Amino acid sequence: MATVEDQRKDLPERVWRTMEFWRRAGGIYVGYKVQQARMAVLDRMRKSHPRASELHLEDWERHHRRAGADMYQLCVDLRGFYVKVGQFLGSRPDFVPKPVCEELQQLQDRVPPMDALETRKVIEEEVGNGRTLEDIFEWIDLEQPLGSASLAQVHKARIRPFPRQKSYQVRRGDTGFSIAKRHRTNTEELSRLNPDADLAVLQEGQVLNVAVRGNAKHKASKGGCTVAVKVQYPSAEGKMLQDLSNLRNLAKFLSQREINFDLVSAVDELHKQIKLEFDFEREAKIMDQIHHNLRGIRKQVTVPHSIEGLVSRKVLVMDFVDGCRLDEMKSKLAKVSRRKRQIAKRRILSNICEAYGKQILETGLFQADAHPGNILVRKGAQVALLDYGQSKQLTPEERKAFARLVLSMNSRDYETIATDLESMGVVFEKDGMPRLKARVARNMFDTRGVINPFSESSEIKQNAITKFPSDMFFVMRVVQLIRGLAYGMKISDFSTAKQWRKYAKKALAEG
Numbered sequence: 001m002a003t004v005e006d007q008r009k010d011l012p013e014r015v016w017r018t019m020e021f022w023r024r025a026g027g028i029y030v031g032y033k034v035q036q037a038r039m040a041v042l043d044r045m046r047k048s049h050p051r052a053s054e055l056h057l058e059d060w061e062r063h064h065r066r067a068g069a070d071m072y073q074l075c076v077d078l079r080g081f082y083v084k085v086g087q088f089l090g091s092r093p094d095f096v097p098k099p100v101c102e103e104l105q106q107l108q109d110r111v112p113p114m115d116a117l118e119t120r121k122v123i124e125e126e127v128g129n130g131r132t133l134e135d136i137f138e139w140i141d142l143e144q145p146l147g148s149a150s151l152a153q154v155h156k157a158r159i160r161p162f163p164r165q166k167s168y169q170v171r172r173g174d175t176g177f178s179i180a181k182r183h184r185t186n187t188e189e190l191s192r193l194n195p196d197a198d199l200a201v202l203q204e205g206q207v208l209n210v211a212v213r214g215n216a217k218h219k220a221s222k223g224g225c226t227v228a229v230k231v232q233y234p235s236a237e238g239k240m241l242q243d244l245s246n247l248r249n250l251a252k253f254l255s256q257r258e259i260n261f262d263l264v265s266a267v268d269e270l271h272k273q274i275k276l277e278f279d280f281e282r283e284a285k286i287m288d289q290i291h292h293n294l295r296g297i298r299k300q301v302t303v304p305h306s307i308e309g310l311v312s313r314k315v316l317v318m319d320f321v322d323g324c325r326l327d328e329m330k331s332k333l334a335k336v337s338r339r340k341r342q343i344a345k346r347r348i349l350s351n352i353c354e355a356y357g358k359q360i361l362e363t364g365l366f367q368a369d370a371h372p373g374n375i376l377v378r379k380g381a382q383v384a385l386l387d388y389g390q391s392k393q394l395t396p397e398e399r400k401a402f403a404r405l406v407l408s409m410n411s412r413d414y415e416t417i418a419t420d421l422e423s424m425g426v427v428f429e430k431d432g433m434p435r436l437k438a439r440v441a442r443n444m445f446d447t448r449g450v451i452n453p454f455s456e457s458s459e460i461k462q463n464a465i466t467k468f469p470s471d472m473f474f475v476m477r478v479v480q481l482i483r484g485l486a487y488g489m490k491i492s493d494f495s496t497a498k499q500w501r502k503y504a505k506k507a508l509a510e511g
Contacts, residue, residue, distance in 0.1 A: 014242055017078060021246045024074045028067055035063045061099055068103030075107055080236065081243035081274065083107055083150035088477075091371040092484040105327060105372075113153045114233060116142035122231050126312040130195040136160065136310070146228060147373065151236040151277065151389070155229045156320060159307065165193060170206040175199075183210045225319070227307060230280065232314040237278045244271045265468050273368075273474075277389035280316040286365065287318070287388040293363050294355060301355040302384045321384045323376025326485070345489040347381035352485065353499045355385060356478050361403055361503035364394035368474035370481040392474040398424070402445075402475060403504035409446050409497040414438040421445075425469035433463055440465075444476050446497040447483040 039059060046052040075086040089096050090104030113119075119142050120133055133140060140157035147154050168179065176199030180190045191199060193209040248267045255264060276282060284306035291303040302321060310317035324332060329348070333341045352375060359366035367374075369390040376384040394402070405420040418437035422428070428437065440459045442448055479496055486494045 017080075017239065017242060018246055021074070021078060021082070021243070024070065025250060028070055028074075031063070031067060031070075035060075060097075064097040064099040065103070068097075068100035071100065072103045072106060075104070076112065078239075078243070079150065079233075080239035081150065081247065085247065087149070087371045087373065088481075091481055093487050107149070107373075113145045113148035118234070119153070119155070119231050122234060123229065123315055126315040127310050127317070131192065135192050135195075140229065149373065151240065152230050152232045155231065156226065157229050157317075158226050159310075159317075165209045166212050168208050168210040170202050170204055170208060172204050174202055174204075176202065179208065179210065183212075185211045227310075227317050228304065228320045230316040230318070232278065232280065234314075237275075240274055241271070244274060265470055265473070268470065272470075273390060273392070279313055280389075281311055281313055283388045283391070284311045284316055284318070286367075286391045289365060290359065290367060290385075290388065290391075293365065294358060297354060297358060299380070300351040300382060302378070302382060304384075304386065321376060321378075321386070323378040323384050326372040326375050326377060329377055342491075344381060345491060346494075348377055348383060349482075349486055349489060349491060349494060350499065351381055351383045353482060353494075353496055355383065356482065357496070357500035357503045360394070360475060360478070361399060361406070361500060361507045364396070364399040366392055366394075366474075366478065368392045368478060370478050370485075372485070390474070392471065394471060394475075398469075398471055399507055400510075402472070403507040405441060405445060406497050406500050406504035407508070409442055410501055417441050424472055425467070426465060426472075427467035429464040429466050436463055442497075445479050446495055447479060447486050448493075448495045448497070 039056065042059065043052070043056060046055055049055065071086060071089075075082045086104045086107045090101050090107055093101045096104075123136075124131070124133055128136065136159065138158040138160050141155055145153040145155050168183070170179070176187050176190060179202075180187045183190075187199060189211060190208070191197075193211065197206070197208060244267060248264060248271070251264050251267045287304060288306055291305050294301055294303055304318040304321050307317040307319075326348075333344055336344070352370070356366060356370065367385055367388050367390070369387055370385075374385065374387045376386065378384060401420070401424045405417070405424060408416045408420045411417070414434040414437075418434040418441070421437055421441040426440075436459050440463075443459065482496055486492070
């Protein structure tokens with residue numbers, strides 16, 4: 001009988017990935033349906049058992065654990081966009097079963113990386129300009145990435161102290177030694193700057209790169225510093241676009257059978273966004289802009305800055321930002337008193353929320369991927385936001401429409417909340433029902449709400465959402481991820497709408 005690997009060898013990659021996704025995803029879905037039917041029978045049989053409730057929970061926990069392990073393996077084996085979906089679900093303990101979350105949390109930055117030789121090749125081809133890795137970095141850890149995720153992995157390195165360069169035209173009688181001496185360098189550095197030139201045989205008029213010395217403003221400000229090197233997987237883009245096609249079909253199925261929500265529009269928006277995510281030059285520009293935009297709250301949040309001259313479409317070198325991962329904070333905080341632990345958690349959550357409120361409502365340009373793997377905690381509860389591949393720019397109209405909703409969610413005026421939600425472009429199947437629509441608004445755009453789209457009592461099962469504005473999907477995603485963080489920290493009274501009120505007022509005061 002042919003193994004999965006044998007089948008993979010006999011099929012084109014695209015066909016194999018599609019078949020494998022549906023085989024595994026279908027198995028997980030059918031497994032849950034069978035478990036639901038099984039538990040309905042068992043619950044009736046155990047009705048008079050003294051431990052009926054405990055046995056019910058134990059059976060479901062075992063199933064969730066198995067299903068979570070299957071989901072994790074699907075993501076790791078197929079990679080691509082499935083890793084991003086797994087990361088999102090793993091950061092949502094407020095509605096995803098805890099055993100499933102625990103399995104999927106391993107995806108935050110621990111996806112098996114590509115090997116060192118392949119990583120070296122990508123870096124040298126993208127930003128080497130004829131130089132080797134050793135010419136660019138004093139050292140780089142290729143064996144143990146800082147993190148590896150859906151489309152790239154990140155390595156720690158130290159840049160060589162390098163000067164700025166200029167062009168020099170060889171004159172009659174010049175030698176490699178005389179040119180190096182004239183520019184206060186040595187022949188070894190001159191060779192490194194001109195890997196294709198033979199310094200022993202120079203031609204008059206030949207153009208060489210030489211170091212610029214003696215002028216502080218021309219020195220590379222980042223030379224000699226520790227950096228993070230983000231390297232894109234060579235075949236990731238094609239796989240992700242194919243994955244989104246499979247996920248679109250799954251979203252259509254779930255929208256019709258399980259969730260009364262326009263999941264297809266959300267996947268379509270992700271499809272548009274993911275194409276941009278593979279352009280690291282775009283990511284560097286956005287990251288640098290957000291670094292500048294958040295300068296006013298630098299004590300609360302920090303953002304890396306790209307390194308000039310070491311950015312391409314597939315490689316991004318940036319400041320190295322040290323810190324503790326959010327999911328590792330639990331063990332650190334366990335050493336302090338309960339009171340100090342709660343204060344620290346609130347400060348961390350408040351700083352994360354502040355950073356996103358300022359981005360979304362003040363400029364409209366925001367990092368839209370706030371899962372725990374992209375957030376570090378530093379001294380004094382300062383947070384660092386990483387990874388700007390999934391970023392979004394709201395229009396002034398969208399920003400102000402959301403600002404109005406933020407302000408109305410701070411009131412108990414259900415009619416106004418419902419009106420403001422619909423004015424953003426959210427369309428419901430049924431008219432009226434302002435109280436229900438107000439609850440939907442809070443569930444989607446404020447962490448005070450509670451959302452479980454699979455629950456029979458879910459508001460969107462009572463009044464389906466037939467159309468959802470694509471740009472606002474990413475705003476909702478940020479709120480949902482912050483809600484997941486608040487739930488994980490056991491902070492039940494935290495409100496993004498309340499903290500963002502000052503930014504909403506400022507946005508509407510612009511006129």
